[in-house]
Amino acid sequence: MEKLPNKILFILGVFLAAAFSLAPFLWFVSAAFKDQTQITAIPPEWLPSFSVEAFSSAVTHHGIFHYLWNSVIVAGGATLVTILLGALAGYALARLSRSWAQIILMGILACAMFPQIAIVGPVWRFLKFMGWLNTYQGLILPYVALTLPLAIWILAVFFREMPEELESAALVDGCTRLGSLVRVIIPLSAPGLFTAAILTFIYAWNEFFLALLIMTDPARQTMPVGIALFQGEHTIPWGEIAAASLITTAPLIFMVLLFQRRIVTGLSAGAIKG
């Protein structure tokens, strides 16, 4: 950074990185504000006409809100259950004797490594047997299983940094074991819970493979399935696809902008710190 050429190279690198990350996406979502002739124009029209036709068509003809609602229920439900189970398990692992906790954490980490294809056949048969295909719980439960490892990992690391004296004090004051967890530990660990919740939510919101298999009824499909299977009558309805993509992505972009620091630490805690 000390010399001018280095500084110029650095600034160039920053712009390159920003363009690499943003330009393709911005170009794509600008199609949401264009009409069909603008979308297919060569040379491309760089400035959209800001028509909202694509959005209204996505809502009225393709029932986008319907998919959105399913996504909210599935991702929200999965996040709630994962955080509840993950907090209990993470706390237990933080306080169990080291040797046991390590073996169990290794097993849980191993669960996060598997390709989904290795579980999907039997999971599908199990859900069919239970009559849970095309139900919310049928998708929420596998999502809980797939997101639990990272959530437990993040929370176990977080709880470990809390001194055991906290619970001891609560016990002396007449709390039960569970009471000391719920009234003392959980409120103090809001940041850790929040980090795990964001990552769980993003995973469940974006997941496609299992959603495609389990939700075959369009009435229950989530946004990613809706976007992947988008059909037009004659041409590919790029405006509508881009509009639906923007609606799906908007909450995620807000999360990234507001909580980027948490996301970065949460992911690296899961992968590296252990």
Added chain:
Amino acid sequence: MIRKDQHFYLALLLPAIIVLLLFIAAPIINSFFLSFHRIIIGLPQLKTPFVALDNYLQLLKDPIARHSFFITIIFVALTTFFELLIGLFLALLIHHRFPGRGALRACVLIPWAIPTVVSAQMWRYLFNDAYGVINYMIFGASTNSYIPWLALSTTALSSIIIADIWKTSSFAALLILAGLQVIPEELYQAAKVDGAIAWQRFRHVTWPLIRPALLIALLFRTIDAFRVFDLAFVMTQGGPADATNVLQLYGYKKMFVEGWMGYGSAVSVCIFIIVLVIAVAYVRMVGRRLLEANV
């Protein structure tokens, strides 16, 4: 006082363990079991006879499976290599303290945060054969020479590889960044005092110290790249002529499109074993770090 009640802790662990056993451990074991049977969805009257290794023998003979394996390896090797390279570049930039650092970090996170399905549709749009901006940038307005990137067997796989590199380089960057952040600043100061230029500081301070983080990012990305499905499903449906029929897509088609649950299970067991070998290396490495740090 607290050490005594291990039972309490086991009770807290139980719900999570049950979900993991039911939806991950049991299905994996069950997949092994299914792969030794002939099971056809939609024809339950044929029952599910035990066929020993028939599915595996058939899999070995299937040229589509071999081709699928081959292109998946190419996909994994190329995406992992470029993602680590670009990830390292991004991580070094973000690690630097400068006024726009937070904004750059947010930008870099966006490809990671958006759904893979959205990025797949995005690249399908950019690669479009009649009005895609990539064709325009290469060939200008001469639409006659435009290339149908996703419809040619020579370019379809590369297109998906590019889409994956764009989507996941930022994740590699985050893992590498975590490694950069544990390097003590004093080392750089000392190197500066000794007169090391930027490149020498990278080569002799940064590089040896981020190698563990790079190795973890490498294994992590390798494992994840084997699961590629969404991009191929949306962008090419595995075509043209199986040019992008990656392993997970191949297994999915056998199982859920053609209904060969037993044969598809044999495919998934093979993918599982490949990933397991890589995962064991990963877990052992993280495990060693755990012991070293004595967390």
